[in-house]
Amino acid sequence: MTETAVASEAAAATDHGHAHQSSGHDTSTGISNNKLMMWVFLGSECLLFGALISTYMLYKERLPDGELGPSDVFDIPFTSLSSFVLLLSSLTMVLALSAISRGDYRNFRIWTLTTATLGAIFIAGQIYEFTVFYEEGLGYTTNIFGSSFYTLTGFHGVHVSFGIIMLLAIYIMHRQGRLNQDKAETVEIVGLYWHFVDIVWILIFTVVYLFPQPESVL
Amino acid sequence: MAITEDRPLALESGEVVTKNNRPLGALTRPQSDVGWASWFTTVDHKKIGIMYGVGSLFFFLFGGVEALLIRIQLSQPGNSFLSESLYNQVFTMHGVTMVFLVIMPMAAAFANYLLPLQVGARDVAFPRLNAFSFWCWLAGAIFLNTSWFLGGAPDGGWFAYAPNTSATFAPGNGMDFYAIGLQIAGIASLVSAINLIVTVLNMRAPGMTLLKMPIFTWMMLVVQFLLLFAVPVITIALFLLTFDRSFDANFFNVAEGGSPLLWQHLFWIFGHPEVYILILPAFGIISEVIPTFSRKPIFGYPFMVGSGIAIGFMGWGVWAHHMFVSGLGPISVAAFSLSTMFIAVPTGVKILNWLATMWGGRLRFNTSMLFAVGVITMFTIGGLSGVTHAVAPSDTQQTDTYYIVAHFHYVIFGGALLGMFSGFYFWWPKVFGHKLNEKWGKINFWTMLIGFNVTFGPMHVLGLQGMARRHHSYAEADGFTVWNQVVSLGSFVIAIGVLAFLINVVVSRREAKRNPVEMGPDPWDARSLEWSTASPTPVHNFDKDPVVQYQDDWWHRKWGTNDEGTIVRIAHPEDIADDGSNTNVHLPSPSYWPLVLSFSLPIIGYAIIFSLWLLIPAGIMFLAGFVGWALEPADDPEAAHGHDDHDDHGDNHDAATVSVGAEGASVD
């Protein structure tokens, strides 16, 4: 919920940002307040996801014998596809920023919507994955693997969903003429958040899905 | 501070709009900045700071009453004044209240009021986020305390060890209120930390380099970074607890392989930085008070800054000393013992520097200074008993006894709280335009100090005798009776001391109204920028943006050296301070939405505890707050566009037409 407030602030920046302030030349460091806010927030997010990933890694190894574990449910080819989708969305995000910075609004709209769509595909894939896992017998309450896996990937999914909302918000603001080349920084800030979420997925994909799975220890 | 202008206002596009009273229908921004209603919509960092102060004092009384209830219960062996269950709730809420609803917001009060002033800014970087932080904290605080009426307060201790907090062992709603209430308060802390970090880094006045900032600003900056990185850790811990309790997850379910130790680790990874989050603000406050009343600059400024940063860093590497009895294994215990002993070093540096600042100074022992000296002495006692905890064998003996209780009250009460009181006496004239009464101040100080020592001193003895904390009662044969009665007596002496403070507030205010004394902007001959403007601080802070040359810049504007090298006064504060007469300053307009957005959060909390149907009103309120926030106009078009580059170039030179710090105006 914290990111809601922060992002809402970023969205408000779009709305009200004065052209001459977007480059932040009025601050004592020469850095824009909004961008610094997002970076400081992302620094904090590192410890949030760190705690979740650590919890998952710890619990993966503490899973009692005979319980449904990672190697029983994971579908690596499918998740790889999702990972490519999210990776691609990072590219389209940066292309959207590049487009609006040079005033190419047509491409900005295309790439923004593409990014949001790719994000939505990722989320759809995650819902599908959760459904399959559930049908295979892994519920949220089934065991510590289920609890920690769904919590970690669920937190990430909520972050992606929130990113999609922000992308749609900047798209709508642009359609209303309230977000143009001079406010490209707002797109950049949303982009920072989006890339961060992608980075977290890079970690989760490797640590959760690809690392060799334990043959049920303990 | 809306300044109406007669000329039309320019839009960025260059077209001219004429004034329109209701440009966006319901989304106009509130206008008034006076009257009681304005407090609900204010985004002024000074008003928010005052509200934090009032709120924290209110909960201080709450937590104090809880403490007295505990002491009444323990004043007799085998007492049944409180039932076991109620006793658990009372001591849990006493801890939670004092840590999260008193010391932290009290520090936030000082930070909010003073940081922008000390760095020479007109407000924080994101004024609306600042208001959101305050309301969010208040919402969380109220939410926590409604648990008393909704099935019982939290009863698992303030650090809520798993699996004692599971639905099995804590079946009431109390621990749900704990987890969600602290979550909401945590959002407030995190948002406020981000806001204040950006403020201090980005909003400094010209010339105010990092190493010219006052120590208080420095310490608060370190605290904000600690919050920034520590809050997400407890956020996750609290989420895991909530999911366990509300959605049957298995995180702390031992039968399923869950690890209760994980809670301890996550809690104390947050919890130990939290200890420094509590104490560093007080360190900052007395680092302003002691130089002022010693009439000397702070001794070893770079060391004060460096040791503060070092404490902040090292605070991350000592958390497991709270867990020595949890079976960590000898290597972990040895490592954390060592790191804990090392953290005493930067703290010792600070104490040495305060003493060296006083050494040879021309000391003025008014109440503020007395409290500051009280911090040094009492905190040193607490710090020394802390070192005994770094020794793992000794700690093993003392864990969960009253010795621990004595220790942390010496650092939190004797350090943090006395520091805050020092700050109250020091900055009261800045905030309210009159000093607090010295006679009542001395009564306040001495009763509090004596009561404090009578209360917590004997707890060392009780602890070493083996009295365990959190026990509802003890037997006559245990031999704890006499010391417990002394402790209970002391707690009521503290209560008298607090009462003396409240009386002082009322008496001083009445006296100031009946017999106003012109005390000028700078009654203490102080050193930092907040004293260079009128008292109470005008709403726009400074008439003109300060330009800083020196550390302790304000002092250097008042004092210089003559040919013989002696220090002589070169200006009187009344002559060079801002008088607050500049009304041509553009300030951000108030806003309703922080209040709406933040009070949707406790409703979400009730939804999780009682009925998910409540998510509907909560969601609507949240969405309304969110959308309203994003869509409300940047500023009321009625207000002057201070920072208007489009058509103001001609007449911008002489008029001090300034806007509230750069982005602040645009974002808010």
Add this chain to the structure above:
Amino acid sequence: MTDLAVNHDSDLHDGSHDDEHHDHPSDWFYIKIALILAFFTLIEVGTYFESVHNAPEWAMYAVLTFLMVVKFVMVGAYFMHLKYDTVMFRRVFIAGIVLAIVVYVIMFLAYNRFGFA
């Protein structure tokens, strides 16, 4: 007023502000970065299939961790512009990452997850 608002804080400001928006690479450059990232991801996924599954576990961990870190750094440096932006962003972000790694690794050590203590 503007003359007062000049950059005056040399201890934090590394002068990159002025060229902040000039150094940004072309779209083609971003596409190349994405292709490299996709290639690394392919290798990562490749380790999953049977042929490499018999490799020793430590080698798997080493390769996967290395690729993960490289991808992480590339997204941070290029897509998030850390390479071109002011050093303060890098410091804040790296502070978070390093702190997270340190505390959680210590936690794992305390849990005896790495086979000693």
